Amino acid sequence: MSLPASLQHHRCPAAGPSGRHAVCGQTAPARLLHGAWTAAGRSRTASTTPHAGRRPGAGGSSRDGSRSGPRTGRGSSGASQQQRRTAPASPVQPVIEEGPVDVPALGWMWRAGSSSGSGSGDGDATASASRPMPTAAATVANLYEDRIKAKKSLGQNFMMDDTILRDIVAAAAVGPGDLVLEVGPGTGNLTKHLLAAGARVTAVEKDDTLYGRLGVEYQQVPELQLVHGDAVKVGLEDIIKHMVEQDRLQQLQPQQPQSEQPSSSSTPSPTTATSASSLAAPAPAPKAKRVKVVANLPYNITKELLQLLLPLGGLVSDLHLMLQHEAGERLTERTPGGREWRAANIRTLFYCRPKYRFRISRFKYDPVPGVDGALVTFALRPPGARLQVPSEQALMELVDKAFSERRKKMRNSLSPLYSSEEVESALAACGLDVDARAQELTLEQFAALSWQLHRQRVAELGLKPPAPAEEQKAEAAPAAGGCGAGSGQGAEAGSSRAGREER
Numbered sequence: 297m298s299l300p301a302s303l304q305h306h307r308c309p310a311a312g313p314s315g316r317h318a319v320c321g322q323t324a325p326a327r328l329l330h331g332a333w334t335a336a337g338r339s340r341t342a343s344t345t346p347h348a349g350r351r352p353g354a355g356g357s358s359r360d361g362s363r364s365g366p367r368t369g370r371g372s373s374g375a376s377q378q379q380r381r382t383a384p385a386s387p388v389q390p391v392i393e394e395g396p397v398d399v400p401a402l403g404w405m406w407r408a409g410s411s412s413g414s415g416s417g418d419g420d421a422t423a424s425a426s427r428p429m430p431t432a433a434a435t436v437a438n439l440y441e442d443r444i445k446a447k448k449s450l451g452q453n454f455m456m457d458d459t460i461l462r463d464i465v466a467a468a469a470v471g472p473g474d475l476v477l478e479v480g481p482g483t484g485n486l487t488k489h490l491l492a493a494g495a496r497v498t499a500v501e502k503d504d505t506l507y508g509r510l511g512v513e514y515q516q517v518p519e520l521q522l523v524h525g526d527a528v529k530v531g532l533e534d535i536i537k538h539m540v541e542q543d544r545l546q547q548l549q550p551q552q553p554q555s556e557q558p559s560s561s562s563t564p565s566p567t568t569a570t571s572a573s574s575l576a577a578p579a580p581a582p583k584a585k586r587v588k589v590v591a592n593l594p595y596n597i598t599k600e601l602l603q604l605l606l607p608l609g610g611l612v613s614d615l616h617l618m619l620q621h622e623a624g625e626r627l628t629e630r631t632p633g634g635r636e637w638r639a640a641n642i643r644t645l646f647y648c649r650p651k652y653r654f655r656i657s658r659f660k661y662d663p664v665p666g667v668d669g670a671l672v673t674f675a676l677r678p679p680g681a682r683l684q685v686p687s688e689q690a691l692m693e694l695v696d697k698a699f700s701e702r703r704k705k706m707r708n709s710l711s712p713l714y715s716s717e718e719v720e721s722a723l724a725a726c727g728l729d730v731d732a733r734a735q736e737l738t739l740e741q742f743a744a745l746s747w748q749l750h751r752q753r754v755a756e757l758g759l760k761p762p763a764p765a766e767e768q769k770a771e772a773a774p775a776a777g778g779c780g781a782g783s784g785q786g787a788e789a790g791s792s793r794a795g796r797e798e799r
């Protein structure tokens with residue numbers, strides 16, 4: 297369902313049902329918090345300045361509602377006056393989907409209240425009686441119309457296809473009450489599908505302008521918390537802990553059942569007293585949820601983000617990331633021996649089960665990147681479900697060093713950490729070739745080598761051997777050559793990558 301044509305032209309995305317503006321034309325970032333999070337827009341003061349009308353040169357609909365081109369005929373939103381002055385005259389032309397395009401209005405998602413995950417992009421209006429969810433393409437068009445250019449430095453390749461966004465939310469199995477961390481919400485196009493599925497979303501955005509616009513557009517959506525900052529530096533672990541804690545506290549809040557509400561009768565009968573006391577029995581403590589991370593990642597921070605997030609299996613259940621197709625293929629590789637077998641594979645398999653879900657055509661993004669994308673899922677292992685090793689840090693150091701000079705035999709590449717004699721004897725004790733190179737070893741073999749090197753050092757220094765419990769776990773699933781490495785995941789090594797679909 298569309299708005300009446302008379303309202304379509306001068307509505308800014310920040311305009312409420314009255315048609316008046318929340319913040320249009322103001323410098324949004326000044327009102328927003330750096331490196332701190334807040335319910336979207338809650339701290340903002342709304343201006344009620346009516347929209348000044350279409351800016352000169354903005355394309356789109358004519359006054360009677362007909363469309364003259366790919367633009368959507370909307371007014372400005374959170375872009376600052378400064379940006380408008382310095383913006384180039386001809387913005388990048390977005391790809392626009394066919395079909396009715398509507399205007400995102402303040403709190404539209406909040407009113408929609410859909411938990412079906414079928415947020416109605418593509419112009420259908422099932423999510424809201426009054427306004428449909430704007431299409432991804434229309435939202436991007438709105439950015440360009442406001443002279444906001446995609447920034448290459450921030451990896452801004454916006455997803456234009458609502459079907460793919462819905463597929464991502466479905467692949468991530470996001471449902472009502474789930475806690476989701478999104479990195480780089482940007483346009484809010486993925487965010488709105490996460491919200492439509494019933495998730496409570498915390499989203500970290502670095503771009504001042506896009507953060508400001510999101511704050512305006514979602515200011516009445518308590519299910520969305522926005523964080524302004526660089527996801528790599530902002531302290532994601534603390535943010536995730538906060539999400540979990542907030543959720544736990546919310547679950548603890550008493551919900552008074554009808555039967556417990558004060559009645560007009562002064563003395564309760566014995567029967568009522570009994571039933572009241574049984575109702576008062578302590579409720580089971582709420583189970584702390586684990587968070588899902590869902591993101592169309594800026595490709596340039598993929599590596600750093602994975603390093604930050606993969607070890608958080610105690611707090612995070614799974615990551616669902618749009619990556620470059622090639623990076624997705626590399627990270628989901630499970631068999632050693634090839635040129636693409638890297639330290640990142642060992643690290644990834646140690647912390648999670650990676651799965652390539654589906655390929656995404658580069659033409660579904662705007663601007664069109666040089667390569668296709670892919671959705672990759674990383675199901676994180678909680679600490680207790682990982683391979684037992686003497687020290688995770690020592691294992692990662694061993695792996696990084698071994699791969700740092702992959703052409704060399706490990707007895708040479710590991711020389712700064714261990715003498716070649718130490719490495720040779722450990723390799724032999726693990727039943728491995730003493731001339732082995734890093735790319736020939738599985739995760740389990742690296743873990744076994746790590747244990748053996750540890751034992752040798754302990755023996756050499758005359759220290760106490762590892763605790764029996766650790767040893768027991770290690771021996772429970774011996775790796776090659778009887779050189780112990782506990783394993784909750786060994787069976788996965790060598791299994792082939794999951795089947796792929798293409799979009």
Ligand SMILES: C[S@@+](CC[C@H](N)C(=O)[O-])C[C@H]1O[C@@H](n2cnc3c(N)ncnc32)[C@H](O)[C@@H]1O
Pocket residue numbers: 450451452453454455456479480481482483484485486487500501502503506525526527528592593594595597
């Ligand atoms: C590929 S775009 C995705 C935008 C939107 N989620 C979508 O699906 O179309 C990447 C987003 O990440 C943001 N971004 C880039 N670097 C970031 C960083 N270090 N921390 C947080 N956000 C970042 C960009 O500004 C942009 O909004």
